Amino acid sequence: MADAKALPNLQALRSPSPAQTLPSEAVLDALKMILIGASLNEVLTSLTRLIEAHSEEMLCSIFLLDEDGLHLQYGAAAKLPEAYRAATDGMCIGPNVGSCGAAAYLRQPVFVSAILLTRILPT
Numbered sequence: 001m002a003d004a005k006a007l008p009n010l011q012a013l014r015s016p017s018p019a020q021t022l023p024s025e026a027v028l029d030a031l032k033m034i035l036i037g038a039s040l041n042e043v044l045t046s047l048t049r050l051i052e053a054h055s056e057e058m059l060c061s062i063f064l065l066d067e068d069g070l071h072l073q074y075g076a077a078a079k080l081p082e083a084y085r086a087a088t089d090g091m092c093i094g095p096n097v098g099s100c101g102a103a104a105y106l107r108q109p110v111f112v113s114a115i116l117l118t119r120i121l122p123t
Contacts, residue, residue, distance in 0.1 A: 030047050040075070041076065044062045045078055047076070048077065048078055048079075060077075061076065061085075062075040062076045065104055070092055070093060071090050071093070072089075072090070072101065072104060073090060074089050099112045
């Protein structure tokens with residue numbers, strides 16, 4: 001399996017993930033949603049909004065691994081442009097398939113400082 005450091009299009013950062021630095025009340029709110037039986041979509045959307053609220057410039061998405069174990073489907077991505085979601089929904093995982101595809105392939109977190117949305121969005 002490839003090492004995240006070796007991936008040419010990804011920069012592995014050693015800082016804590018946004019979820020690790022969220023206020024404990026925000027994390028407890030998400031856990032309460034699970035306990036009261038909120039839908040998976042509601043819980044995931046709430047988590048993305050909590051993470052995005054932690055940093056004004058951050059866009060958060062959560063992918064779910066498809067049943068085939070090879071493709072990613074969006075679980076939540078409230079602020080991502082629709083064209084970006086459409087272009088990346090159902091993508092195959094792999095060591096050089098963006099941060100989400102690489103994380104699923106490597107089965108470990110991959111942190112990036114920025115992504116360039118304009119490469120996927122039409123001009």
